[in-house]
Every structure is written in C-alpha cells, then in structure tokens.
Amino acid sequence: MKKSLFITLEGPDGSGKSTIIKMIEEYLDKNGIKHISTREPGGIDIAEQVREVILNKKNTAMDKRTEALLYAASRRQHLAERVIPALEQGNLVICDRFVDSSLAYQGYAREIGMEEVMRINEFAIEGYMPDLTLYLDIEPQIGLARIAKNKEREVNRLDLEKLDFHNKVREGYFKLLEAYPNRIKKIDASKEINLVFEDVKRLINYKITEFLNK
Numbered sequence: 373m374k375k376s377l378f379i380t381l382e383g384p385d386g387s388g389k390s391t392i393i394k395m396i397e398e399y400l401d402k403n404g405i406k407h408i409s410t411r412e413p414g415g416i417d418i419a420e421q422v423r424e425v426i427l428n429k430k431n432t433a434m435d436k437r438t439e440a441l442l443y444a445a446s447r448r449q450h451l452a453e454r455v456i457p458a459l460e461q462g463n464l465v466i467c468d469r470f471v472d473s474s475l476a477y478q479g480y481a482r483e484i485g486m487e488e489v490m491r492i493n494e495f496a497i498e499g500y501m502p503d504l505t506l507y508l509d510i511e512p513q514i515g516l517a518r519i520a521k522n523k524e525r526e527v528n529r530l531d532l533e534k535l536d537f538h539n540k541v542r543e544g545y546f547k548l549l550e551a552y553p554n555r556i557k558k559i560d561a562s563k564e565i566n567l568v569f570e571d572v573k574r575l576i577n578y579k580i581t582e583f584l585n586k
Contacts, residue, residue: 375462376406377583378455378500379576380470383508384541385530386515387561388568389468392508395569396466396576405580408458411468413446416453422446427528434529440478440489447471448496456500464580470502472548472556477530480544481537501555504579506572507545508561512538 381389393409400407410416413423425431426442447470458465471493479489512535549556559571 374456374459374500376459376464377503377579378459378465378467379504379506379579380467380472380502381506381508382469382472382476382545382556383561384510384512384515384538386518387508387510388518388565389508391565392506392569392572393466393468395565396572399573399576400464400466405464406462407464407466408454409466409468410450410454412450412470412473413443415450415455415467418453419446419450422449427530429529429532431529432532436478436482436484439482440474440484440492443474443478444492444496447474447493451497451500467502470505471497472505472507472545475548476541476544480547481540486544486547503555503583504575505552505556506575507549507556507558508568509542509545509558510561512542514562 381393383389397407397409412419413426414420422442422445426434426439426446455465455467471490474489474493475486478484479486516535516538549558557575559568559575561568
C-alpha cells in the first residue's frame with residue numbers, strides 16, 4: 373500500500389532537471405524527509421540495460437513502436453523494483469521522467485498517438501501515477517544550446533533529432549498540461565536556477581502539506 377508521495381520531473385534535456393533534483397535532495401535532507409531519487413529510463417540494473425539500448429546512437433534504425441515498448445518495459449521493471457517498494461517504506465520518491473515523457477516523445481512527437489502510448493503504459497504501471505509532476509519548460513533552442521556547452525554530458529540518440537522533433541515534444545507537453553492541470557504544473561526553466569528551485573520548492577511543500585493533512 374502506498375504510504376508516501378510520488379513526484380516526477382519532466383521537460384526536455386537542457387531544462388535543468390538533474391540540477392533541480394540535486395537541490396530537492398538537499399532540501400529534503402535538511403528537513404529530515406525520507407526520500408529517494410531515481411530516473412527513467414534506468415534507475416535499477418535491468419532498466420539501465422534497456423536504457424543503453426534505447427539511447428545508443430548506433431540504434432538509429434529503431435522503430436518508433438519498438439522504442440515506445442522498450443520505454444514501457446524499462447518503466448515496469450523500475451516501478452516494481454525501485455519505486456513501489458520505496459513508496460511502501462514511506463519514502464518520498466523523486467523521479468526524473470515517467471509516463472508523461474513517453475506520451476510527449478513517442479505519443480505526440482513520434483506521432484504514434486498519446487492514447488495508443490497510454491494504453492501500452494497502463495499495462496506497465498498498473499494504476500501508479502505521480503501525485504505531482506513538475507514540468508520544467510524551456511524553448512528547445514535554449515535547452516539544446518545548454519547541452520552543447522556541457523562537454524561532460526554524453527550525446528544520446530534523442531539528441532541527434534532535428535529541432536522540429538524537439539518542438540513537437542514541447543507541444544506534446546503542452547497538451548498534457550491541458551489534460552492533467554491538477555497534477556502537472558508548469559515551471560519556467562529559462563530563469564536563473566535558484567528562482568526555478570523556489571518555484572519547485574513551493575509546489576513540493578504544498579503537496580507535502582496536502583498529503584500530511586489527509
């Protein structure tokens with residue numbers, strides 16, 4: 373039985389998700405809140421192996437439905453092995469990406485269809501959805517420019533996509549914001565990082581307070 377909160381961060385690469393997650397971890401540590409942070413695809417050994425297949429630059433021939441199925445398979449293993457046990461132990465779970473990524477990237481940008489991709493994922497997640505999703509919004513040109521400046525970051529298969537693809541991903545996220553306004557909250561990620569974190573912290577605190585007052 374779920375005993376804690378499941379919070380996800382979404383957004384394009386270059387939106388600052390990794391940095392914000394580190395800041396969230398430090399904040400939760402300071403306030404004595406039990407938590408774990410993890411990521412998709414990956415987070416545990418089997419899912420990391422699937423991640424390597426999905427993001428390998430050599431796999432440019434990958435069919436878009438194969439891609440969607442691999443993400444769902446990785447998600448299932450990660451959920452079963454990492455997320456659900458942590459929630460049942462009372463840990464607040466912070467996850468870098470979840471099902472909304474599949475809906476935006478494969479469902480909308482790859483044009484499989486959001487409903488089609490959601491059906492695949494309903495089998496994988498068995499009703500587990502985030503309590504709060506923070507969407508870090510940034511124009512694709514800015515995000516890609518940030519990635520290009522980060523020499524330590526390895527370029528993956530999705531980074532090779534053209535700007536049109538990344539623009540469509542953003543459109544997909546906007547569709548999700550309309551569909552799930554109570555769960556997904558948009559944050560302007562083009563601002564200075566400390567200001568972005570203030571917005572993140574405010575939303576997380578509100579959700580924690582709401583959870584504790586149930």
